Amino acid sequence: MEQHYTLEEIKTWERFYRANFINSLSGFKSASLIGTINEAGNTNLAIFSNIVHLGADPAMVGFINRPLAAAPHTISNIEKTGVFTINLISEEMISKAHQTSAKYAEGISEFDATGFTPQFTETCKAPFVKESKVKYSAELMEIIPIKYNNTFFVIGAIKEVLFEKSLLNPDGFLSLEEAETIASLGLDAYYRAQLVARYAYAKPDLEPRLINN
Numbered sequence: 001m002e003q004h005y006t007l008e009e010i011k012t013w014e015r016f017y018r019a020n021f022i023n024s025l026s027g028f029k030s031a032s033l034i035g036t037i038n039e040a041g042n043t044n045l046a047i048f049s050n051i052v053h054l055g056a057d058p059a060m061v062g063f064i065n066r067p068l069a070a071a072p073h074t075i076s077n078i079e080k081t082g083v084f085t086i087n088l089i090s091e092e093m094i095s096k097a098h099q100t101s102a103k104y105a106e107g108i109s110e111f112d113a114t115g116f117t118p119q120f121t122e123t124c125k126a127p128f129v130k131e132s133k134v135k136y137s138a139e140l141m142e143i144i145p146i147k148y149n150n151t152f153f154v155i156g157a158i159k160e161v162l163f164e165k166s167l168l169n170p171d172g173f174l175s176l177e178e179a180e181t182i183a184s185l186g187l188d189a190y191y192r193a194q195l196v197a198r199y200a201y202a203k204p205d206l207e208p209r210l211i212n213n
C-alpha cells in the first residue's frame with residue numbers, strides 16, 4: 001500500500017532513521033574515492049557519492065562536501081592545492097572504500113589506514129588510487145558555499161583520465177559494468193550495476209531506438 005508522509009510527520013522521526021530514509025530518496029549513485037594532498041605532502045582519501053557531471057565541454061565535475069566539522073580534510077586540501085582525483089570503486093574495493101569514511105585524525109592518511117596504493121602521474125599533484133580501474137583528476141574552479149545547510153558545492157575542470165583500454169567502446173562510451181564499478185544508496189549500501197539497454201539520442205518525431213553494441 002502506498003504511504004504518504006508530509007515533512008511535518010517525517011520531522012518527528014528518530015534522527016538516524018530519518019537520515020537513512022532521506023538519504024535513500026535521491027536514488028543510486030556512483031560512489032567514488034576522492035584523493036587529495038596537503039601542502040606538506042600528506043595524502044587523504046575519502047568516499048563520496050554526491051558527485052555530478054556538470055558538462056562535457058568544458059569537461060566539468062562537481063561534488064557536495066558536508067559541513068567542515070563533519071568532513072574537513074578533502075575540501076581544505078583542495079582549497080590549498082587546487083587539485084583532486086576521483087577514483088571509481090570496483091566491487092573488490094568496497095570494504096576498504098567504505099572504511100575511508102571513518103573520521104581519521106588529520107595526520108593519518110586513509111591510504112595507509114585502509115591499504116589503498118597512491119598513484120601519481122607527472123602532471124597531477126593529487127594521488128590517484130592505483131586499484132581503481134577508472135579515475136580522473138580535476139583542477140578546482142570554484143567552491144560554492146550553500147548557506148542553508150553549511151555544505152559546499154566543489155567544482156572542478158577535468159584534466160586527465162586513466163582507465164583500462166578494454167572498457168572503451170568504439171563510440172567513446174565507457175563500459176563501467178565491465179570494470180564492476182559499484183553504485184551506492186544512502187551511506188551504507190553498495191550495488192552491482194547491470195546494463196539494461198542503450199538508446200539512441202531521443203527525438204520528438206522518432207520512436208525510441210535501441211543501440212546495439
Ligand SMILES: Cc1cc2nc3c(=O)[nH]c(=O)nc-3n(C[C@H](O)[C@H](O)[C@H](O)COP(=O)(O)O)c2cc1C
Nearest residue numbers: 046047048049050064065066071072073074101187
Ligand atoms: C557511501 C558514502 C558516501 C558518502 N558521500 C559523501 C559525500 O558525497 N559528501 C561528503 O561530504 N561526505 C560523504 N561521505 C562521508 C565522507 O566519506 C566522510 O565524512 C569522510 O570522513 C570525509 O573525509 P575528509 O574529512 O577526509 O574529507 C560519504 C560516506 C559514505 C560511506
